[in-house]
Amino acid sequence: MISHSHHHPRHRAALTMLFYLVLLLWPVWYGCSRPDEGYSRWDVVGGNFSGNKYSSLTQIDTTNVDQLRVAWQYHAGDTDTAAHSQIQCNPIIVDGVLYGTSPKLTLFAVDAATGQERWRYTPFDTIAGDKTGHFILNNNRGVTYWSDGQHDRRIFYTVGPFLQAVDATTGKRIMSFGRDGQVDLHTGLGEAFQELFITHTSAPSIYKDLILTGTRVSEAMDAAPGHIRAFDVRTGELKWIFHTIPQPGEPGHETWDNPDAYTLTGGANNWMGMTIDHARGIAYVPTGSASMDFYGGKRTGSNLYADCLLALDANTGRRLWHFQYIHHNTWDWDPSSSPVLVTVTHGGKKIDAVVQTTKTGFVFLFNRETGEPLFDIVETPVDTVTQLEGEKLWPTQPIPQKPAPFIRQTFTENDINPFLPPAEQQAIREKLSKLHTGRMFMPQSKDGTIIFPGLDGGGEWGGPAVDPTTGVLYVNANEMPWVLHMLDAEKTEAVENYGAAGQRLYRQHCMACHGTNRRGSGNYPSLLEVSKKYTPQTLVEFVNTGRRMMPGFQHLSTEEKNAIAVYVLNLKERQEQPYEKQLSPAEAFRKLPYNISGYNKFVTSEGLPAIAPPWGTLTAIDLNTGEHVWKKVLGEDEEMKAWGATVTGTENYGGPVVTQGGLLFIGATKDGKLRAFHKRTGTLLWEASLPAPGFATPATYEVNGKQYVVIACGGGKLGTKSGDLYVAFALP
Structure with a gap:
């Protein structure tokens, strides 16, 4: 020796x-x-670093999928049925351990073969302040794993405004990361934005020893900027920042007519996650709309780098190339999921590409290195005639010529739901005749404009799956129109009382979600019974901190929040007290001439869809040719089946998983089922009823030679019951 x-x-x-x-x-x-090994694992949200939700596992295949049975269930705990809690998490599995989150953001580790809990980490105990969880209950769509290859193994996820680091072995905070185990996501944004709402719903991304993250911010004029940042994975030190709203001297600053927009306007944020090409060191980062979503009179110009796909040097944050999906977006049509890395055959050559699905139903495909579109994209003239003071719409929008859209993009009289009673159809016809509709990119209006594809339309945050062996993309989609009216904002009187001020502030900040009559709208709850749950003090705290889909309103003064509480809680004894508010220059800039009528789907008085089915679809698209392979209806609406609609589909949230075994697994639907389709034909091969709808993306993995499919069953959306279960299926 x-x-x-x-x-x-x-x-x-x-x-x-x-x-x-x-x-x-x-x-x-x-x-x-390591394509085979990488595609057999699920240690990253989306399955692997390509984000394609593909697995090379073949134990479960088209011949035996109908034999799947429940292998284990895990109660994540802390369901909040009153608040319609959800679990949107796509869990990850590392070395036989599954990591996921509960409705109230408890992080847990369980044995991936049995569901036996190993540890739980409760963030309420680690953040100073309100232990009820009001201000940390953002939705969570996944966590991130990092290891140095030896003993340092970490889980990262966002809780409220904090990016937290937790020991993957013990479930304890790693105190050496940031400050006491967490980094404040206000870091690097500037002093003016330190009190504004900020969190993140998507999992951060790892590149070498960097952790890259976007944010979720408000969608109104109080939004923080959505700058992209990278932190040291060990220390939490800020390593680089990319300004999505360019500052003076930076390329793109000239696309904002107001040179001070970067100090006053927010948004352009990466809320949907990003995908990193580790071989090239390129981060592909989609960004959302600039604030506010539906009125751009305070941010005229094309608004780079809002609504873009950014290709950034992952080491430095330097921009390599970009493409803007929508110029001066006023429809809230963000790119709604992280992009997918693919290799396709075009012109007889293999090309490494990046593909993005969108709310609009378009699919965009680019050369990864150059940003060159692989199918033609034509700048197409659109309607710019507006009723809104100060608005200046962009004259063209980029329309890809291939693939064809995977959903309908217009709603006219011919699309009215034929299964409704004649009287309901006539009511819809009369309402439709008074609204602006019939084509995409129609300007917002005081008369009312149909937003179709809807605000949750087309491809949603679950994102597509792509089979790397064939280049076929699979995307599930919603087809539901929404209606938006722009309302003249009330003028602030020199002298008001608390009741009048509260009503005005409610209309300015709350009405969009909770409706003109406080009865709720879309996916947002009624406030009519809120006095049974909150006191004036606790409601003010809630308005300040936010919860789940509701951002915190830290920028409002205490007096403004008190006025909102007086109105919402109907505190008659305080309504006549005098109220006086002086606006700062920044506040005056952010005060808009219009409010929106709310996030309202176009439905009947009974809540039935105004548009003909299908309301949920699943489409397979060949990215080599740009041609559709097949399209199927996704989900069943039992209520509409009673009216004679046999094939309906339902709205759906969460993405698909595709396997080498020939299968496509997807939950996502309102009817609460997990389904398996034949990936080549779209034939439904198997379905199982879940304990609550699985509004999340499944994961598939192998432990000890056995393949499992697991999905979070959190429910809570679309009026469904909330749940707290993760359910895993396997062959007997």
């Missing part, structure tokens, strides 16, 4: 160089050079 001390110095030097070369190349090998 030869001791190491007897090695020749040159041999030791060579071994040392080899060791450091392995360390240098490890991220590349780990992420990109």
Whole structure:
């Protein structure tokens, strides 16, 4: 036996160089050079670093999928039925351990073969302040794993405004990260934005020893900017920042007519997650709308880098290329999911590409390195005649010529739901005749405009799956129109009382979600019974901190929040007290001439869809040719089946998973089922009823030679019951 001390110095030097070369190349090998192993794992949200939700596992296939049975169930705990709690998490599985989150953001680790709990981490105990969880209950769509390859193993996820680091082995905070184990996502945004609402719903992304993150911010004029940042994965130190709203001297600043827009306007944020090409060191980062979503009179111009796909150097944050999906967006049509890395055949050549599905039903496909579109995109003239003071709409929008849209894009009289009673159809026809409709990119109006595809339309945050062996993309979609009216904002009187001020502030900040009569709208709850749950003090705290879909309103003064409480709680004894508010220059800028009528779907008085089915679809598209392969209805609406509609589909949230075994798994639907389709034909092969709807993306993985499919069953959306279960299926 030869001791190491007897090695020749040159041999030791060579071994040392080899060791450091392995360390240098490890991220590349780990992420990109092990396709079979990588595609058989699910250690990243979306399955792998390509984000394609593809698995090379074949134990469950088209011949035996109908034999699937429940293998285990895990109660994540803390369901909040009154608040319609949800679980949107796509869990990850690392070394036989599944990591996920509960409705109230408890992080947990369970044995992926049995569902037996290993540890739980409760963030309420680690953040100073209200322990009820009001201000930390953002929705969570996944967590992130990082390891140094030895003993340092970490889980990262966002709780309220904090990016937290938790030991993957013990479930304890890693106190050396940031400040006491967390980084405030206000870091680097600037002093003016420190009190504004900020969180993140998507999992952050790892590149080498960096953790890259976007944010979720308000969608009104009080939005923080959505700058992209990278932090040191060990220390939490800010390493770089990319300004999505460019500052003076930066490219893109000229696309905002107001040169001070970067100090006053927010949004342009990456709320949907990003995808990193580890071999090239490129982060592909989609961004959402600039604020506010539906009126752009305070932000005229094309508004780079809102509504873009950004290709950033993952090491430095330097912009390599970008493409803007919508210029000066006033429809809330953000790119709604992280993009997917694919390799396609075009012109007889293999091309590494990046693909993005959208709320509009368009699919965009680009060369990863150059940003060149692989199918033609035509700048197409659109309607710019507006009723709104100060608005300046962009004259063209980019329309991809292939693939064809995967959903309907217009709603006219010919699309009225034929299964409704004649009187209801006539009521819809009369309402439709008074609204602006019939084509995409119609300006917002005081008369009312049909938003179709809807605000939750087309491809949603679950994103598509792509089979890398065929280049076929699978995307589920919603087809539901919404109606939006722009309302003249009330003028602030020099002298008001609390009742009048509260009503005005409610209409300005709350009416869009909770309706003109406080009865709720869309997916947002009624406030008519809120006095049974809140006191004036606790309601003010709630308005300040926010919860789930509702952002916190830290920018409002205490007096403004008190006035809202007086109105919402109907505190008659305080309504006549005098109220006086002086606006700062920034507040005056952010005060808009219009409010929106609310997030309202176009439905009947009974809540039935105004548009003909299908309301949920699943489409397969060949990215090599741009042609559709098949399209199926997704989900069943039992209520409409009673009216004679046999094939309906339902609205759906959460994405699909595709496997080498020939299957496509998807939950997502309002009817609370997990389904398996034949990926080549779209034939339904199996379905199972879940304990609550699975508004999340499934995961599939292998432990000890056995393949499992697991999904979070949190319900809560679309009027469904809330749940707290993760359910795993396997063959007997």
